[in-house]
Amino acid sequence: MSHADAAADPLTPAALQMHLKTAVFGHRVYFYPSIGSTNDRALELAAAGEPEGSLVLAEQQTGGRGRRARSWHSPPGLGIYASLVLRPRVEAPKAPLFTIAAAVSVATALRAGGVVARIKWPNDVLVGTRKIAGILGESRGSEPEIRDLVIGIGLNVHQEAGDFPGDLAPTATSLRIESGAAPRRAEILAAVLEEFERRYSRLLRGAPDDLLRDWGTLSAVPAGGRIAVDGPDGRCEGELVGVDADGALLLRRPGGATARVPFGEIVETLWP
Amino acid sequence: MSGELLDNDIKELMDYIEDSNFVEFELERGGFKIKLVKKTAQSSNGAVVHAAAPALLAPAGSQPVGEAAPRAAAESPDVQVVKSPIVGTFYRSSAPGSKAFVEVGDRVKKGQVLCIVEAMKLMNEIESDADGEILEILVANGQPVEYGEPLFKIRKSAP
Numbered sequence: 089m090s091h092a093d094a095a096a097d098p099l100t101p102a103a104l105q106m107h108l109k110t111a112v113f114g115h116r117v118y119f120y121p122s123i124g125s126t127n128d129r130a131l132e133l134a135a136a137g138e139p140e141g142s143l144v145l146a147e148q149q150t151g152g153r154g155r156r157a158r159s160w161h162s163p164p165g166l167g168i169y170a171s172l173v174l175r176p177r178v179e180a181p182k183a184p185l186f187t188i189a190a191a192v193s194v195a196t197a198l199r200a201g202g203v204v205a206r207i208k209w210p211n212d213v214l215v216g217t218r219k220i221a222g223i224l225g226e227s228r229g230s231e232p233e234i235r236d237l238v239i240g241i242g243l244n245v246h247q248e249a250g251d252f253p254g255d256l257a258p259t260a261t262s263l264r265i266e267s268g269a270a271p272r273r274a275e276i277l278a279a280v281l282e283e284f285e286r287r288y289s290r291l292l293r294g295a296p297d298d299l300l301r302d303w304g305t306l307s308a309v310p311a312g313g314r315i316a317v318d319g320p321d322g323r324c325e326g327e328l329v330g331v332d333a334d335g336a337l338l339l340r341r342p343g344g345a346t347a348r349v350p351f352g353e354i355v356e357t358l359w360p
Numbered sequence: 361m362s363g364e365l366l367d368n369d370i371k372e373l374m375d376y377i378e379d380s381n382f383v384e385f386e387l388e389r390g391g392f393k394i395k396l397v398k399k400t401a402q403s404s405n406g407a408v409v410h411a412a413a414p415a416l417l418a419p420a421g422s423q424p425v426g427e428a429a430p431r432a433a434a435e436s437p438d439v440q441v442v443k444s445p446i447v448g449t450f451y452r453s454s455a456p457g458s459k460a461f462v463e464v465g466d467r468v469k470k471g472q473v474l475c476i477v478e479a480m481k482l483m484n485e486i487e488s489d490a491d492g493e494i495l496e497i498l499v500a501n502g503q504p505v506e507y508g509e510p511l512f513k514i515r516k517s518a519p
Contacts, residue, residue, distance in 0.1 A: 155481050156455055180445035181507060184480035210480040225482035228473070230489035232445050320449070320504030335480055350447045351479040 097246070099145065099168065099273040107278035112141035113172060113285040114278070120144070122164070127240040128224055130171035134236035140175040145280075152242060154222055158293070160213055160242040168243040168277050172284075176292055177231045179193040184335050184351075185226035185291055189299055190239045193284035194221045195306050200279060203266045205261050206308040209337050209354055213243075214308050218261035220244050241280065245271050296333060304330050309357055315339070319352030372507075440490050442512040444505040448479035452501045460501075462512075466494045474512055477505060492516040 101117040107233040108114055114138070123129055126144040128151075133142060146169045149162035163295050176186065191211035198213070198220070199203040205221075206214050213221035241317035244262035252260045263271040287299055309315055309328050317337060318327045324347055326339030337349040444450070451459040452475055461473050468474065473485045474494075496513040499505055 155478065155483065156451070180484055181447065183446070183484065184482045187480055187482045223481065225480075226485065227482060228485045228487060229445075230442075230471075230487045234445075234484065320447075351449065 097165075097270070097273050099147070099277065101145070103164055103274035104143075104145070104147065104277060107275050109278065109282045110141075110285045111191050113281040113288075114141065114143045116142040118142065118144045120146040122146065122148040122150060125149055125240075126171035127153060127224055127238050130173050130238040130240070131226060131228065131236065134173045134175075134238060138173045140173060141285075142173045144173075145169070146172045149242075152241075154224060154242075159340075160222060160224075161253060161260075162242065163251065166246040166251060166262075168245060168273050168280075170277060170282075171238050171240040174237040174239060174288070175235070176288075178238060180227070180229070181334060182235050182291075183225070183227050183234050183237060184210070185222050185296055185299065186237060186288065187239060188303055188335050189287040189291055190223045190225070190241060190284055191221075192299060192302050192306060193287055194223070194241060194243065194280050195278075196277060196283050196302070197279040198263070201263075201267065201271070201276065203263060205306070206255070207303060207306045209331070210307045210335060210351070215261050215266045217308075218259055220261050220263065220266065222287075242358050243276070243280075245273055245276070279340075300331055300333065300335075303335075309354065314358040315354050316356035316358060317349050317352050318355045319349035323355070324349060325358070438492075438516045438518075439495065440485065440492065440514045440516050441510045442474060442488065442514060444477050444507060444509045444511055445486070446477050446484055447507050448477040448484065448505060450499045450501065450503050450505045450511065451476040451478060452488050452497070462494050462497075464494050465496055468492060468494060468514065477511075486511070488512075488514060490514060491515045 096193070101119050102195060104114060104117060118133065120127065120129070123146040126146050126149060130144045133144065148164035149160065149169045151159035152162035152169060154160050174186065188211055191207050192215050195205040195207055203215060208214050212219055216322070221241065224240040225237065227234040227237045246264050247262035249257065249265060250322050264278070287338055291299065296337045307328070311328055311330060314325065315328055316323055318338065324339060326341045326347060329338040329340050329346060331337055332348065339347045339349060341347050375400065454461070454476065461475055462468055468488045468491070470488055470491050472488050474488050475486050477484045477486060492514040494512060495515050498510050498512065
């Protein structure tokens with residue numbers, strides 16, 4: 089079904105342009121029918137001086153990556169595989185906010201299309217308990233500022249339950265599964281880029297408040313929900329309080345003290 | 361922190377002073393006194409030069425030290441310390457099982473990737489900002505690192 093879908097729902101530079109409402113993001117597109125990893129290509133381009141806003145787009149990734157060598161299943165024509173080149177002149181500690189902004193932008197764009205997407209800290213996009221999109225940010229530079237930043241977005245669109253490999257089947261979903269409709273990839277990517285460009289400019293102007301508020305609103309775990317986090321000091325359990333201005337997770341520990349987890353992963357939701 | 365300064369607090373203070381315009385900073389709390397003096401002479405693009413770091417002086421009761429004693433005093437000025445620009449997890453290779461970016465003794469070029477520090481799924485590739493040789497790798501793979509924590513010592517090549 090995949091090739092038929094790609095023909096019926098093209099995601100080419102021309103198709104994207106038809107829907108694009110951004111000022112800069114996505115106006116230069118490097119398009120590949122098949123590529124190892126869009127993030128790798130975007131990093132190469134960034135290193136060679138590519139201007140901000142350029143997009144690497146592929147119909148298929150043969151080596152789609154998540155963090156630390158986890159793969160991102162990227163069959164031809166079924167998903168959106170895109171990486172954006174950015175050049176924010178910010179100090180490295182602020183850089184994670186851009187990956188969070190990307191996750192919030194994807195979730196917001198999906199919600200505008202009627203799919204109730206939420207975010208699992210820090211930046212997985214879920215529908216219910218299943219992952220629909222992932223964000224991988226990679227930056228390069230010598231301290232204190234980052235020079236090149238690449239934000240990769242992998243979004244499952246046309247997959248049906250049987251299209252996910254066995255290990256992903258219980259934990260992955262797609263827009264087609266969630267909406268029952270026939271989503272248009274170019275429209276969705278254009279909406280994500282528009283949302284992300286707006287949030288990105290606000291972050292550059294030093295205004296993270298609305299991003300953090302929206303992130304909290306979109307959280308897959310409600311405030312007060314009990315979770316276990318694998319952070320720098322190992323496993324930590326508590327009730328979710330929220331996130332602070334650097335994107336760190338705040339947990340109320342059983343004794344009442346507040347723990348701040350600067351980075352890590354939610355490994356378990358204990359309640360609800 | 362409850363009246364008592366912890367190592368991490370001191371480190372945060374040092375980073376704060378380093379980034380600020382203060383040259384000197386003194387704090388007394390309980391039985392504890394700390395004085396931080398920034399060595400300002402080092403003004404080149406020395407953010408990563410260890411000697412530019414504030415010097416941590418003695419606790420209360422001991423003799424105040426008049427001059428800043430840079431932590432890297434024993435090092436020659438051609439030794440560059442690469443510090444973490446971010447709180448995160450330190451990785452020596454691009455993925456588990458793959459070859460480390462650098463080993464002790466390797467010659468590196470300015471712009472070469474030395475390691476990754478990950479935070480919030482943002483992989484920060486840290487580059488060398490000098491040509492030289494890796495003298496020491498100060499953190500083990502997979503360990504959490506603090507903002508400003510030294511990661512590598514590099515002996516800079518003669519220009």
